[in-house]
Amino acid sequence: MRPLRDRVTIREVAADAGLSISTVSRALSGARPVTPGIAEKVRESAERLGYRVDSIGRSLRTQRTDTLGLVIPDITNPFFPALIQAIEHAARARGLGIVIADADNDPQIERIALRTLIDQRVDAVLISPTDLTASLDGLRDAAGRIPVIQVDRVIDEELPHIRIDQTSPIEQLVAHLRASGRRHLTFVGQQPTVATSLERERAFARVMADAFPREPLRILPGGTSALSGREAARQVVEQWPLTDAIVCANDLIGVGVLQELGAEPGRRAIAVSGFDDTLLAHAVQLTSVKQPVDELARAAVSAAVGARQDGEPVRAVFTSEVVFRRSTE
Amino acid sequence: MRPLRDRVTIREVAADAGLSISTVSRALSGARPVTPGIAEKVRESAERLGYRVDSIGRSLRTQRTDTLGLVIPDITNPFFPALIQAIEHAARARGLGIVIADADNDPQIERIALRTLIDQRVDAVLISPTDLTASLDGLRDAAGRIPVIQVDRVIDEELPHIRIDQTSPIEQLVAHLRASGRRHLTFVGQQPTVATSLERERAFARVMADAFPREPLRILPGGTSALSGREAARQVVEQWPLTDAIVCANDLIGVGVLQELGAEPGRRAIAVSGFDDTLLAHAVQLTSVKQPVDELARAAVSAAVGARQDGEPVRAVFTSEVVFRRSTE
DNA sequence: CCGGGATTGGCAAACGTTTGCCAAGAGGTA
């Protein structure tokens, strides 16, 4: 590797421009007005010398890093890359950087990740907690130190959060399935410790009680992977052979169910739907629920920077839409 | 938000333990031996006061951040989350954090992301460059400032890089297709400005020249999405109706091709293969090429930290395996 | 020509840590 030039400091810019350090700092940041001629001269010197402000020095002084931490339960679930992307854009639009930590679906790792982010001095943390109960201590501990916003998955209603309404898409889903003649719907969740999965399950229960009051409630806990979806599908056909539609808590499970049921296209015996409208759903033509990720992201980032100023807890709920595809024809 | 405790500094720990700041620093970091009793006392004070070293202060002094930058061309291509995850694990194992930037397939954004990472003072950057030529300037500029390692996609052979061998999986693929009676293979790439896609295309050309010397070479440029795969598939059937196997430069394209050809399972007229063995390939039973992501990641992280010490450029090549599935039966 | 207010440059302190240097003490040897 060729020798790396050492960095130009503000001191050298000041010397070059024949001004004091403070004037240079103010000219560059605009913290206070400077005489136009001087401003120009500073800009020119900085440009020519290739000066870039040292974020470490600045952070030490300002006690800000202009950086958001982002804790994700499982980056291999394709919903989260989409969410990350949206949050990154929203953050960039406000001049903030983000640093991502993957919890690997493990509350222990998640907790350590939170500590690490806080030690890294991020200004706030956005988190989709892994586990409804096991993540609670870590979350609250973190929230006692810096602003923390729960995104998508919320496990503590008291702390700030941004989420979607789970009921309305389930209503749309059930209505559609009913209209196409299905009567015996079964829900396959993730682990019941996943906040969103549990909410979807409860919404399903409510909606079903309305739509099919006499139908028994069929709910199966699943897992995180497509594999667990396959297993759940086997169990469903065996346990409740009447089932003519399976509502899944996310796309991974939906894909697994679809695989197990046989992937022949067109009208099929059992309708299947997923959740999150990931590219998986596109790939296998799975009906799914599209979350307004960009709005979620913008709201979350606003909340994070806002939380630094006023201390008002944030609670926002967005609506999402069902995207119907071949799997429910 | 409840009031946030302000941080405990090393000064307070020193006062509490009745020792000097430097002794505390050394006791905690182990930079120099301290008398066991003192070490114990320091540890106890630090623990009790809840002291955590301030990474900003430390970084200012040491001029290190113990953080790696990671520039990804497109986080919604599921190969990259897998790569990110692997790199995160490898980095964590060495006590390093990572900060991720998504280039959104745009060399402009990529360039800015690189600058931002460097401004953030990451110790080194791992990058999968977006564009074979348009990324070059930004890459070299960055490499002139801090250690930069190209991962997976390499566009400058002179700079450090970690990659896989593309030829051997293509050989396996072609051999398998040939053994199952296919004769008229067509390659569908991404844009020819994607380094890996181009390498795969060239490998395909070489291998085909060997295996089917009399067969004309059929190569189609594609795009980044499943959609472009669908379009490519239409073009292939129209332009080269004899085609009985399509080798795609990645899984997204493979999925699109599969969709367009009709997704009926079992032996089909045209065999299809993808690349990267993402969860998409699992979902649609697409034959694909599995890269040794964990090894890539470990090598890349080693290279990044190594580059700080010796200045030896790194060039490593790993082998990858074909995973055969229903799409090539 | 003087006084007062507004504007803007500079000094120096602070943010929290690590580390080179010095000196004090401990322990061993002659």
Place this chain on the structure above:
DNA sequence: TACCTCTTGGCAAACGTTTGCCAATCCCGG
């Protein structure tokens, strides 16, 4: 006992920036 070496604690400087405070200058009106 005297001397030498080795260990280990403390002082203070440095990393690069922002900003509170003061002072100098300028402009304007009387």
